[in-house]
Amino acid sequence: MNQKKILLVDDDPDQRLTLRLPLESAGYEIFEAKSSKEGLEMVEKIRPDLIVLDVMMDTATAGFQLALELHSPDPNSAYKEFSKVPIIMLTAIHSTTPLRFKPDEDYLPVQTFIEKPVDPDVLLTKVRDFIGE
């Protein structure tokens, strides 16, 4: 069985490291992107099984936009074939903006949230829930 591929999209190198280490030790193959743009390119290139996505990058909602693009219900979407790739969103947004986000099929097509700071055990549990070992 092939190693499962996970794409980490986060502009903070330290944050990427804290995601990479536990996931790698659990046997996943890890790829990194520093921005939404780079993230989209990587999705096409490596065809990940799961994406871990930071909300706030170059803009406060860059992560949301990336998620919307990938999971667009539009049948002509350029990323149609990736619309089923699960996305875990990293967020500390609860504490810095008054907005409240919930996973919502229509509005925000991500599968789940993980609050920063990231607990490696929580991360691994959620990843396994979606794509298995």
Add this chain to the structure above:
Amino acid sequence: MTGLSSPSDLSAQLSSSTDHPTRTLVEAELVSSVAWLIHLRWFAGAGVILATWIAENVFGLDAAEKPLYVIGAGILVYNLIFHLIERRLTQNDAPSQSYERLAKWQVILDWIAMILLIQFSGGIESPVILFFIFHIIIASFFFSRSLAIAFALTAIGLVAGIAFLEYFNIIQHRPIGGLLETPFYQNAKYVAAYLFFFAFTAVVSAYLGSTINDRLRKREIEIVNLSEDLHRATIRLQALNNNARAVSSTLDLKQVLNRLVSTTALAMQVRACTIRLLDSTGRNLEPVAVYGLSETYLKKGPIDALTNLLAREVLSGKVVNIPDALESPLLQYPEEAKQEGIRSMISAPLTGKDGAFGILRAYAVEVNRFSQEDKEFFEAIAAQGSIAVENALSYKAIEELDQTKSQFIRTITHELRSPVAVTQSLLRTLVSGFAGQVTDQQMDILKRAAHRVEFLQKLIDDLLDLATGKANVEALKQREPVGLKSTLQKVVERFNVSAHEKSIRLEQIYPESPEEFIVMASPDGIDRIFNNLVANAIKYTPSGGEVSTRIESVDSEAIITISDTGIGIPQESMPHLFEEFYRAPNAKEMEREGTGLGLTIVKDLINRYSGRIAVQSEENRGTKFIVSFALYKGTREVSK
């Protein structure tokens, strides 16, 4: 027609509607008429003497010259007395009643002279009789219509009396010899006809004269009243305008309140004015600004907004006029008001968007001082004052809130410091290997963590700086002379190593003179300003670039320029440059780390020292910060 034509009625009416001490138009006319009559009488007296002489010596008539000369001289003598009295009245600025008395005496003496003149120039045959008509008309100008007609009837009676007495030879007939060929004083029918027409003319003259005079006076009163209304309206508008300017030119609450009470007292032309504001309980009305009242009166006792009748009435939104402090059931402290010498007062609510928050009150020493017009004017002042006071109150609340917020930030940042510092120490212990060997990867993670905590430390320090400045207003006022040149040199030196590492050339441009460029500031603050600007310049300038610092003096200002050949600031970021936590996108891209507080602190410090900062920048070409301060001209010792 009402009997308005007496000057005393007029002056009484006019002076009741005004309280300035100058004469009304009507009174002024009376005063000048008295002088004018005295002036004319010199000619009358001289005229009698001259006419007698001419009749005697030119026309050869035979008149009773001696009595006529005596009458002429008598006129001159009493006129001299009138003249002297009039001069004294003018010098003493006497009331118009004195002038009126003088006018009456003039009429009485003139008429005595007149009747004597007639008697000694032929009685009913005398040509001088026609002069009586003048006197009747003059009297009708001065006195009321009934008095004028009474004077006319008196004249008729006098003339008829002479005719009667001469007709029956009771008094001697003294004709002017050679004037009439056939005397008619014994001709009863002629005398009767003569008297009838004389009487008719006299009464009609008196009636017409006083009627015309009456109308003119009424018009004049209207004009005077109108012009006085206008005058008052102008004064009030000016006062209102002055008030508005005085109270809205500042946001300092104490100043607004003090200006409001003093300008209101002046505008209302009253002795005193106070402002009471509801305290935080909403129950007690505390005096916050006072003009013209004694301490004793102010300490008369508390005013409870719920039980004090007057306060309740006013706070419900009404303007309340108390015409007599001793009689009003609304007043809580009438005795104290009496002792203070206050007899009437007017109160208006100070009203904000949440209802009345205080009371503006004016105090006068007179009973019934405030008219309806005053009431409306006072209401306007209070409405205008309310806005100014409310603005100042809001501003004060915001300032307090800002200070509280800054104090809060200060406290929490202070609390954050120690755990952060301890975490840093712990990480350093690990990195230095004092807790045993770590793998390369572990070392990498530890170093990353240490670096992040270091950044956190810096963020906390910056926040603390910013909050301290805002929370500690007293500290801002402590300034001393600081030398800009040596401070800037010291700062630039501090960055020599990091600039060298990045291959950035550091250039310093100062004038040849040993001038220090001294400003009033705090040495730490100036150091911080330069430090942040130079650090930014180096941070955002790529290798091989150049950072230059320059000081010069222009007029009485020191101009410090810190320029670089760095990445520049995008146009759209310019408006946000000094905002807390703002970082331009290209700055974030180039340097991940940055609190976004550096320039906020710079701006804050420059404001404290009353300086200015300007930025010029072009993306990818470089940035120039220009800071200016007023140069210190004093002689206090400089800290370097």
